[in-house]
Amino acid sequence: MIVLLGVLAQPPMLEVLSLDGTPVTIGGALRGGTGAGITRDGWPALVASAGAVTGVAVTMNDALARYAAVMGLTARDWHGQAVLGVAAEGTGQDGAAPPDHVALAAEIARQILAAGPDVDPALLAWRLPMTGIWASSRIRAQAMAPSGQGVVPLRPAQAIRTLARSQPFTGYFGVERRDLTHELHLGGQTASMTREAFLMGDAAVLLPWDPVRDRVLVIEQFRFAPALRGDPQPWLLEPVAGRIDAGETPEAAILREAQEEADITVTRLFPAFHAYPSPGAVCEFLYQYVGIADLPDGSAGIHGLDGEAEDIRGHLMDRARLSQLVDAGQISNGPLATLSLWLDARVDRLRGQLGLPLQAGGV
Structure with missing residues (x-):
């Protein structure tokens, strides 16, 4: 028998790992662990204490063994009892856990097992950040209001077999x-x-707009897919964008990306439209925003994370100039083109919400 502690002992995890167990209590305390089940180094430390920790005694099965291998977990002897779900003493990770911590950890475990038994655990460990992104996407999807209400009937889960x-x-x-x-x-x-x-x-997308100067910032970077297709210009003009990390909100993700890709601070977000860009075969969902930012001359530079091999150039342009590029078919990035159209159609409304005077005429 082995005693599961912390997140591993929670019912959603036991269900995913096909485990039945018996509650047990051991002496000690758990310290840290806000990333338990989400990152390999996020497990709590088990430390000596006058208190007690409740766990679940289970029999090891193949699912638990595979999960432990991916997560870098090994059984630890604690006063003669084998325990699992804790880091080496003193290494428990502190910080703020995501609100749906247990649900997210359980979904990550489900995706690890869904990869199949033939996939190298080392590969699954390497791609764990992406697994967390995908797991968070599934949780967000399940919480979405059904689209097409009043037009498309909501079918039961059994409609798909x-x-x-x-x-x-x-x-x-x-x-x-x-x-x-x-x-x-x-x-x-x-x-x-x-x-x-x-x-x-899921990913978050942003068109930074300075409503005082009525200019926007777009970025330019190399894209492999257009190059693979044979596009003569695989350096595309795009909005700021990036993946939403495990446990992160779309809003937090795009504010982070604005700093990483453009070195700008966004003071207010206006949600545009959120949508699937290619639902026939791509499980990506885009959360799209127009963001208010101060964009003076000289605020466009070259940015990006070296660890992600990013080489991103910013371009400042009048909003009208971006609109002209869209009309001329010179913007091949779909989110940038549609965000430009969305902003043009609502510019007076947004300026009113910001307390700014309306502009005469339009684009």
């Missing part, structure tokens, strides 16, 4: 393949079909 599933590719991104059927509009069920989707996770 999965017959087989696999992940034929697992890298920084992943690909999931499923054989499935779903309900037909006229009744009945489709024949079995095979579908594949690119597992990416």
Whole structure:
């Protein structure tokens, strides 16, 4: 038997790992652990204390063994009892845990197991940050209000039947393949079909706008996919954008990205529209914003994170200039084009909300 402690002892984790156990109490205290189940170094430390910790005694199974291998967990002897779910003494991580900590840890565990037993645990450990991004995306999706209300009927979960599933590719991104059927509009069920989707996770997108100068900041960077397609210009003009990290809100993510990619401070966010850019095969969902920022001359530079091989150049331009580029078909990045159109259609309304005078005429 082995005693699971902390996040590992929570019912959602036990369910994902197919474990039944018996509650037990051991002497000591857990210190830290705000990243337990989310990062490999986020587990709590078990320290000597006059108090007691409640855990769950279980029998090791294949799912738990695989999860522990990915998470770098090994059983620790604590006064003759084998315990799991804690770091080496004194290394427990402190900080603020995400609000849905246990739910997120359980979803990450579910995705680790979904990768299949043949994937090297070292690979899954390396891509753990991306797994957390994907797990957070799934949690956000389940909390979304259904789209198309009043037009598209809300169907039950049983409307989609999965017959087989696999992940034929697992890298920084992943690909999931499923054989499935779903309900037909006229009744009945489709024949079995095979579908594949690119597992990416949610991203946040920002068009910085200085309403006083009526200018925007866009960025330029090399993009591999257009280069692979044979596009003669794979250095695209884009909005600021980035993945939403595990446990992070879309708003926090885009404010962080504004600092990393453009070295600007956004003082207010206006949510634009949030949408799937290519729902036929891509599991990405975009949270899109126009952000208010001070953009004086000289505020565009070259930025990006060296650790992510980013080489990002900023460009300041009048809002009208960006609109002209969109109209001329010179913006091939979809989110930038649509955010430009969104801002143009609402510029007077936004200026009113900001307490600024309306502009005569328009774009």
